[in-house]
Amino acid sequence: MITETSSVPAAVLSAPTITEQAPHIDYWLLSPLLVVFGAAVLGVLFEALVPQARRRALQLGLALAATAAAFVLTVLQGGSIPAGEAGTTLALGSVAVDRVALFLQGTILVLAFISLLLIAENRRGESAFAAQAATVPGSEEERSHILAGSQHTEVYPLVLFAVLGMQLFTAANDFLTMFIALEVMSLPLYLLCGLARRRRLFSQEAAVKYFLLGAFSSAFFLFGIALVYGYAGSVNFARVSEAIDAGGASLFEDGSGEPLLLIGIALIGVGLLFKVGAVPFHNWKPDVYQGAPTPITALMASCTLVAAFGALLRVFYTAFGASVDQWRPMLWTVAILTMVLAAVVAVTQRDIKRLLAYSSVVHAGFMLTAVVAASPEGLAGAMFYLAAYGFTTIGAFAIVTLVRTHENGPEAGELAQWAGLGRTSPLLAGSLALFLLAFAGIPLTSGFIGKFAVFEAAMAAGATPLVVVGVLSSAVTAFFYVRIIVLMFFSEPAETGPTVIRAGGLTGSAIAVGVAATFLLGVFPSPVLDNLVPQPSEEAAEPAVATADGFTR
Amino acid sequence: MELYAPVLVLGAIGAAFVVVSMVVGSIAGPKRYNRAKLQAYECGIEPTPQPAGGGRFTIKYYLTAMLFIVFDIEIIFLYPWAVHFDELGLFGLIAMVLFLVNVSIAYAYEWRRGGLEWE
Numbered sequence: 001m002i003t004e005t006s007s008v009p010a011a012v013l014s015a016p017t018i019t020e021q022a023p024h025i026d027y028w029l030l031s032p033l034l035v036v037f038g039a040a041v042l043g044v045l046f047e048a049l050v051p052q053a054r055r056r057a058l059q060l061g062l063a064l065a066a067t068a069a070a071f072v073l074t075v076l077q078g079g080s081i082p083a084g085e086a087g088t089t090l091a092l093g094s095v096a097v098d099r100v101a102l103f104l105q106g107t108i109l110v111l112a113f114i115s116l117l118l119i120a121e122n123r124r125g126e127s128a129f130a131a132q133a134a135t136v137p138g139s140e141e142e143r144s145h146i147l148a149g150s151q152h153t154e155v156y157p158l159v160l161f162a163v164l165g166m167q168l169f170t171a172a173n174d175f176l177t178m179f180i181a182l183e184v185m186s187l188p189l190y191l192l193c194g195l196a197r198r199r200r201l202f203s204q205e206a207a208v209k210y211f212l213l214g215a216f217s218s219a220f221f222l223f224g225i226a227l228v229y230g231y232a233g234s235v236n237f238a239r240v241s242e243a244i245d246a247g248g249a250s251l252f253e254d255g256s257g258e259p260l261l262l263i264g265i266a267l268i269g270v271g272l273l274f275k276v277g278a279v280p281f282h283n284w285k286p287d288v289y290q291g292a293p294t295p296i297t298a299l300m301a302s303c304t305l306v307a308a309f310g311a312l313l314r315v316f317y318t319a320f321g322a323s324v325d326q327w328r329p330m331l332w333t334v335a336i337l338t339m340v341l342a343a344v345v346a347v348t349q350r351d352i353k354r355l356l357a358y359s360s361v362v363h364a365g366f367m368l369t370a371v372v373a374a375s376p377e378g379l380a381g382a383m384f385y386l387a388a389y390g391f392t393t394i395g396a397f398a399i400v401t402l403v404r405t406h407e408n409g410p411e412a413g414e415l416a417q418w419a420g421l422g423r424t425s426p427l428l429a430g431s432l433a434l435f436l437l438a439f440a441g442i443p444l445t446s447g448f449i450g451k452f453a454v455f456e457a458a459m460a461a462g463a464t465p466l467v468v469v470g471v472l473s474s475a476v477t478a479f480f481y482v483r484i485i486v487l488m489f490f491s492e493p494a495e496t497g498p499t500v501i502r503a504g505g506l507t508g509s510a511i512a513v514g515v516a517a518t519f520l521l522g523v524f525p526s527p528v529l530d531n532l533v534p535q536p537s538e539e540a541a542e543p544a545v546a547t548a549d550g551f552t553r
Numbered sequence: 554m555e556l557y558a559p560v561l562v563l564g565a566i567g568a569a570f571v572v573v574s575m576v577v578g579s580i581a582g583p584k585r586y587n588r589a590k591l592q593a594y595e596c597g598i599e600p601t602p603q604p605a606g607g608g609r610f611t612i613k614y615y616l617t618a619m620l621f622i623v624f625d626i627e628i629i630f631l632y633p634w635a636v637h638f639d640e641l642g643l644f645g646l647i648a649m650v651l652f653l654v655n656v657s658i659a660y661a662y663e664w665r666r667g668g669l670e671w672e
Contacts, residue, residue: 045661048664
């Protein structure tokens with residue numbers, strides 16, 4: 001340890017090659033991120049310079065155009081990667097542009113586009129966001145802002161900044177870039193959570209909780225980075241992986257650096273699992289999902305989950321891929337805890353948003369089985385699952401925004417109020433039933449294919465007990481999904497039944513896309529799934545450990 | 554263990570310094586209180602008694618603090634660039650100008666939205 005300092009070779013200290021030469025940066029490969037960033041910055045300028053009355057239309061158009069343009073660029077880049085190659089890295093190896101990153105970025109952009117439609121929904125000048133978030137709830141000032149029709153159009157640039165962070169989070173190829181991406185993604189989300197129009201104190205409480213817990217988990221993540229850097233002498237994923245193969249940086253010739261690595265992996269794992277929302281780091285999820293404005297909840301439940309899993313997969317497959325035997329038991333435990341505890345707690349929930357939050361935690365557990373598998377099939381399964389789940393969950397939250405206690409009232413969260421909804425508004429209840437069946441993993445929905453893919457990968461990697469727990473947990477979750485369906489279709493409407501407001505074009509299209517994607521990915525998954533799974537002929541006799549899996553190194 | 558001995562000794566000295574100076578101060582120091590001395594050691598607004606309505610701090614302080622952070626971040630990145638200005642060349646210059654433009658957009662936003670008006 002310290003007593004060996006005399007033998008520290010200079011190479012260890014200079015390992016992260018920082019030169020004073022100007023780096024070559026391929027801006028074309030960065031363009032999807034730059035487009036979103038540019039639009040966000042432009043959005044801030046609009047806020048500063050454009051009169052209030054014209055801001056909303058301008059901001060919405062800009063945000064939608066930017067996500068669409070970034071999506072097109074992402075697809076173009078996906079097409080430009082030569083066959084048989086994983087991809088490339090740029091900006092001194094800090095950002096990876098490979099199939100995995102591009103697929104997840106594309107997914108994030110599509111899901112963000114749909115979330116933006118929900119966010120933009122405006123009924124008679126009333127959006128889901130507070131008229132003026134700085135006013136005290138219930139004050140005279142607040143009333144005057146509501147009467148004046150004030151709107152927080154800052155929401156759009158904030159969402160774009162968050163999306164930028166998410167894009168970078170899935171592509172970050174060293175720990176420092178990943179940390180920056182984590183913060184760029186999280187800070188706007190903390191703010192957005194506190195902007196709800198109704199039940200504002202509740203929303204602010206959610207924002208503060210999310211912020212404090214998020215800051216706490218960032219600290220864990222950073223500490224983990226410091227320890228791994230101490231072990232490997234670099235924050236770059238490829239260098240970390242090489243260092244693990246070599247038994248640590250040359251500082252640790254006798255392998256004495258292993259504790260540093262293991263504690264580092266655990267702490268980085270805590271930071272990432274918090275973002276994913278796996279038990280025991282899931283406690284923020286129900287509170288934040290419930291308190292945040294529902295369109296923002298939809299954004300978090302879909303895009304943020306994709307981004308967080310993208311980062312988790314990349315870190316554990318590439319940087320820590322060589323020490324898979326060390327981290328597998330840890331993730332194994334977390335996955336089992338997540339699937340069991342969240343499913344059991346979800347059964348007791350009485351609020352639809354909390355229930356969907358716990359359902360999101362359970363799904364995170366299912367996806368973790370794919371991380372545990374640590375195989376190309378696991379990666380493909382997780383990516384498909386993420387895309388399928390994203391579409392379904394946005395649709396489900398879109399429906400939540402439509403069911404109100406009364407006309408012009410707040411959302412009817414209480415599940416008891418949803419009784420008999422299938423008779424009064426069959427189309428809406430039918431769509432929700434489809435989403436719930438997809439969550440439960442019933443065949444002919446995308447949820448079934450996703451679950452099948454990850455469980456199959458986990459089986460192939462020898463994690464059979466995990467799959468057994470997963471299937472049992474699925475059965476438990478199916479119980480409460482089906483209970484809601486029964487409640488909606490087979491019970492008498494409650495006396496104080498909710499009012500289903502007419503879906504505007506924006507919310508309506510979000511639900512329609514959700515229904516279509518849930519159905520299509522369930523019936524015709526092969527066009528997507530086949531592209532994700534590497535062809536078996538290419539890596540025939542590979543061991544089921546992350547090797548040739550689509551990540552660039 | 555001997556590795557940690559200096560750390561522990563330093564910690565002990567630090568704790569002893571706090572305890573000794575506070576005890577000596579409370580015994581030997583003269584106590585002549587006046588209004589200013591009895592106030593909490595704070596700058597800005599009076600922390601006590603809490604104003605009516607839950608004691609909200611006026612938002613102006615936060616705006617000023619955020620403005621400070623904008624320039625603080627700026628200087629953090631400007632300093633290393635200034636040190637290696639010549640080696641970084643044109644690339645560094647362009648990157649820095651772009652960075653400054655982005656920083657000043659945050660500043661422009663605060664200015665246009667009235668964040669700089671104190672009253």
